[in-house]
Every structure is written in structure tokens, then in C-alpha cells.
Amino acid sequence: MRTFDLVIIGTGSANSIVNERFADWNVAFVEAGKFGGTCLNMGCIPTKMFVHTAEVAYTPSEAARLGVDETFNAVDWPAVRDRIFGRIDPIEAGGREWRATNSPNQTVFAGEGRFTGPKQLTVTVDSVEETITAPKFVIAAGGRPQLLEVEGLAELPGVYTSDTVMRIDELPSRMVIVGAGFIAAEFAHVFSSFGVEVTVLCRSEAMLRAQDDDVSARFTELAQERWDVRLNTQISKAEQIDDGIRLHTTSGAIDTELVLVAIGRVPNTDRLNPEATGVELHPDGRIKVDEHQRTNVEGIFALGDISSDYQLKHVANHEARVVHHNLLHPDSPKASDHRFVPEAVFTHPQVAKVGLTEREARERGINFITATQDYADIAYGWAMEDTTGFLKLLADPDTGQLLGAHIIGPQASTLIQPLIQAMSFGLPARKMATDQYWIHPAMPELVENALLKLDLPH
Template structure:
């Protein structure tokens, strides 16, 4: 007889495991199915290990500019790539173990294997075809295995995987995805990065800090195309100042492979093609949802462009089947997945006043050097929507803390509705802006106007003061510029 649950979640990434914890907190009998590693891509191959790599890169960058801070170090600091990678994998393993602890603490059953929804309310779990590739990421103890399980509510949280362009498919040796880029056996002398979204730019920034000759090719007019054009322009100048070569309005049309290098044929806006030779190439042209082999098509679950279609509460068109996170479409971000998971569970549990996920208030962060962070409408998008706007800016060059840090190249930009004072968007580039953007996210969630922000006391000296000054600038009241 099949074991029955209130909720079964397929996938243990940030969306899946957070949903499981919330379900358990609300008294729902809960199980989570995983085929490869607790914590999903984010903890094991995405958000967390890349930030560990970028931290090593940041320290290396600072060490190479010690004289700027009045410090002297005999000899040159160099990178031990194996040690850098080992630290990153260790950080990942620690959090992987932490998810296992959370499941045990909250009495969530872990079912190990590959799940297929055979009918609404029922899943069949078969043996996982994904091998355990790292000893620090073992299959947890005391997990359930193959069999049939039932639940009134089934949540698909299977995440996404790297997208591949036809004819330029990653091969794991010469053309990497983020999997190989996270665990290089050696540092290539030269690297071509195809795509300048968050993944591409973060790896481009990391490898440049490691001393690699990096070239970025982006088909759109600006790097980090989802960001405000003014912000991405500042970021581009700083990245190029660090030695990155960047081609925009360009595309890789063909890749020739040699024994230990690639030659990329790059077509520019004018139709000309130039050949770029590099030791390795990273394909960072986006990700696609893991919707295959789950039984969704047979059940009639609606999908669109490789993702499951849901409403603001995670419901699909088939009763009892839900989806959250990357598999449910953009923005494909861990914190969006977590929020969707909580909203979905609270709606299932019948809690009052559960608000649907508002994707317009999901912040985005890119952890390159300089960092980029944003929430809400860009200036261009606000104008496209016909909004009458006020725009405020404040440069880090006039911020005392940024100057003291030696990080005075940055900008805070805010966009308000001119009639109502509603904060429509905020965009930042510079030191630690990924830690600052939440202030604007809170303001937007509270429907804060310019008046409340102008009357908020920001601590001095902090980089956060640029946030208030940008607001003041939008209304002709800037104090320090």
C-alpha cells in the first residue's frame, strides 16, 4: 500500500526544501523527493559555490592593490586554483549537510530517487540515474527509496539546467557550462564567455581576477541585458578597465575545436566575422526548466517555452499539481523560488490573507566586480509603460564610506512616479550593493513614497547613504553633490 502524505515536493533546491520546512511548520505531513543532492543547483553548483569563488577573487584583487591602502607585502600573492576550488566545494558541502539537518529537524521524509507523477495525487519513485560524483555530497542516511507514494498536493520544484545552442553544445572539456567552470582542473590562459547574464559575467569576473585573458560575447546591445542600461554601461566600463574584452551586438555563430583550444567565429553588428582563439569557452546563454520525464505532458499540465505555467500561488491548470522556482519560469532566482514555495504552501494550508507572488518586486543581484543589484522597473521600461517619472542619481564618488573603502566607482539610481511618489525601481552598481538593495525592496513592499524615504535616517558613514541621496536628487534636494 502506498504511503500517503499531505504534500510531496519533487526537488530539494531552495524552493523545494523551504516549501517542505514551511509545510511541516503548518502541521502537514510532508515528503521531499531528490535524485542527486540536497539543496539543488543553488547550494551545490550555483549561488553558493560561485560566491565562494568570487570571495577568493575579491581578496586576490585587494592583495594586488595593497599599496593603494598604504600596505606593503613582500612578494606577489598568487592563486592556487585547486585550493580555491576546494574551499568553494567545502562551503557547498556544509550547506548541503545543513539541508539534511533541516529535513530531520522538521520531520520531513526524504525519498531518494526519480519521481514521476502517474496521476493526480500519486507519484512513482524509481532508482536515481544520477551518480554521486563527490564524496562530500553523499546520499543522506535514513532516506526512503523506490515505490509509490500518494499526496493530495504535489509540488514540482525540479529547477533548471544550462541551455545549449545547436552546434555549440558544451562538451565538458573545451566548452564548459557552469558545472565545469566551478571546478577547473587548471586555469586556462584565455577564456571566451558566451552570454553576459549574471552567470556569464560572474564567471568572467572571477577568471579575470585569477589572471585569465577573458573575452565576453553578448548578442544584446548591453551586457546584463535585464539591468538598467545606465547601470550596465557603468559596469561595463569598470569590467573593461579590469582588462575584460567585451563584444555586444555580436554572436558566436560557429566553434572550431582543436586538441586543447577553440576558435569562435564571432559575427558583429556590421555582419563581419572575426575569429577568437581561446583555451576554453563557457556557454552561459541561459537555463531551461527541468520539465521532462515527470509525467506532466500525459496529465495535461500546461507549459510554455520549457516552463510550467502557474498562477500567483503556484497552481497549475491540473488540480492538486503545483510548480515553484526555476521550473515555473523567470526570474530564475533562488529567493524567488523560496518565496513561491512559502506562498504555495500557505495557500494549500488555507491560511488567510496569502498574497500572490509579485514578480515585479523580486530583486536581482550580480556578484561581479563591481556588483550590480536592482528591483522594479528600469528607466526605459517605465517610459515604455507611459509612466511620468522622476529619476534620481547619486555617485559613489561623493560618498565618504565608498571613498574610504577605495571603492568610489558606483551609482545609485531611483525611479519614482512623478504624480504619486511611488518608488517604481531602484538600480545600483558598486561595492556591496547586493547587500543594500533589500532596503529598496522593503520600501516597495511597504508602498513607501519619496517622503518617507527622505525622512528616514541613514547611518553615517555608510554606502547606504547613496540610497537616500539618490532619492533627494530625484526631487532636487540632494545634499552632498
């Protein structure tokens, strides 16, 4: 049995933990999939590259309201796909090669790892098993798309997840997206912008239900204008037909060429068997960690999607920095800060949030006030002729501190950043609004005006 100083399972955010400060550590990396993890290879980075292309393709559909006669002709799907992965795939290969060849104290195992005893990991590489051990482990093996348990669906060609749909050979003429969250909303925008007829099957009464209720309602309304959105719909059966797939649903039969299952993601703990080394799990399969990213087993840390309920790359990166510090400084551990975790949905219109929703504030019995600013009522909103976007703020009426911010509209993922900063550093809403310049007429006036609308003491 080979012994290392540190074993890292997963090469997403955890890959950044080991730098020159670990030069005298003997480190093993275990990676069952693509080097660099989900975000680089089949998650946030390639999807946003597709989203940007989709924004360009979708622009003509909104040009007429500005008095511009613009036409969308076609998308060269292979060219788009190959351009994107022509950038991504060399980064993946380069990262793997750099770890494997440039660092004599580091070993890369390109295979599945599974705990078989206390701090013992059996790794299978090309059908050959080897058991390794170390006093310290970092479990950061991420998650994978949740599959849909519907009679006949798994056996059919033409059924994809977010891991696979971006590499299809050609665009279908029509597709069904099962799901109503981040992934569904982003891919619905991408493929419909490219000319695909999109149907979205949502088992609940709205899309993006994790967002503030007003944002979810507005997005659902806009989605229904653009796609065939079937709310409160369940699939009972799937079958092959001559020209594709037939889904039998509670809202009738739907024939399609491609099905994208986008109902969420599950942690990869079932593939690792962490219970064999004594690590405790949440009921949903996530690894339990404390504020220092430590599991209940001394020397074993976990981070990212395998332990976090956020499933966001910037959260995993933050947690990796915490683990990096705590491995080097066990006597003065640093805690993760999950107080003000932002998120964004890169669909059309964009959606972004940080902090509490109204529903969450009420459920927790927190006293709050709100203010809403429409894009339509700021100068740059006039320039865009935007009539649907808005920013909604929640604040503590006693302290003036922001409690939450929710945006639906152009550049939402960018506009949310100063509000994240204000919440993170305790800047009161009134001071933020009045003690600095706001460029006029620019989009950030959406934030300024919303802050000024809060009924707070001067």
C-alpha cells in the same frame, strides 16, 4: 502503487515546506540531482564564496590609486575549490540523510521522476521503477543551464556550464565565456581575478541588458576595460586543436583552453512530463501558476525556477512559504507578492536593482521622475576613490513613491535593501530621506542624497 499524502519534486526551496506541522502527513521527496537544489550546490552560495575570494585577489589591482603598493602573486585553485565545497558538500549530504533517516513519515527517492498519468509519478532509482501517487504535489524541480547549439561544441572536452566549471581540476591560462548576463559577468570577474585571460562573447550590443540602460552601458564600458569583450558576436563552429579549442566567430577565430557556456537557464519541465497529469505550460516551458502558486490541476502546486521567470533563490523561498501556508490552509490561501523583487549581480562592480527601469516605465506609459547620485560625490566615495559607480532612482511625481532603484558600484547588493523596504511598505521618498538619521560619513548617504535629489514637493 504507493500512495502518499504529498509528493514534493525537488529539494531546493521546496525542502523547507515540510516541518513539524506536517508530522501526520506521509510525504515523498523526489530528487534527481544534488539534495538542496541549485543554489546550495552549484548556484548562488558557492559562486558568492568564489566571488568573495576573487574580490580579495582583485584588490591589489585597485590599490595603487589609494597610494598602496600591493601585489597579487597567485591563487591556489585546488585550495580555494576544496575549501568551498568542503563546506557545501557536507551540507548536501547532511540534508539528504536528515530527511531520509530522521523522519519516519518521510521517504526520499534519489532518482528521476516523470509523470505517467493523472497524479501518477514514475520514479527511477538505480534503474528500478516505481510509480507513486498523492492527492497533492509540489513541483519544484528547478532548471538547468541552457546549452549552446554550435557545430562541434558539444563533443569537445573543455566545455563547461555553471553547474560544472567550479569543480575543474586546475585553472586554465585563458578561457572564453559565452553570454553576457548574470552568470557570465560573475564568472568573468572570478576567473580574471584569479589570473585567467578572459574573453566574453556577447551576441548583443551590451552586457547585462536586463538592467537599466544606463547601468548596462556603464558595466559594459568597464567590462571592456578589463576583459576582451566581443559584442554582437556569434559562434558558427567549434573544433579541437592541439592545445585546446578553436571557436569560429563573426569577430574572427579564437583559441582557448576552456569554454564556459553561460547563456541562461531552462526549466526542467521536459524531464518531468507534467502534461501527463494535465498541468499547463507557458510557451517557454515554465509551469503556469496562479497567485497562490496553484497550477490548473487541483492539488498540484509549483514554485521556483520551474514556474517563475525570476530564477532567483529569494523568490523561490518566498513562494515556498506561500505553498507551505496554502497546503495547510486551503480555505484561506495566501498569494505570492512579486511586486518588488530585487536582484543583484555579484561581479565587479556589483550591480543591484528593484522595480522598474526607465525603459519599462516608458513602455507602460507610467509618469516618473529620476535622480542620479554618483559615488564620487559622497564622502565615502571619496575614501574609495570611486569614479564610476552611481545610484539611479525613479519615483512617481504625484505620490512620491519610489518606482525603481538601480545601483552599480561597491556594496550595491547591500545598499539596495533600504530601497526595497521603502517600496515594499509604501514609504514615500521624501519621508524616507528626511525623517530618519543617516550615518555620516557612510555608504548609505548615497541613498540619502539620491532621495533628496528627486524633484518632489516638500
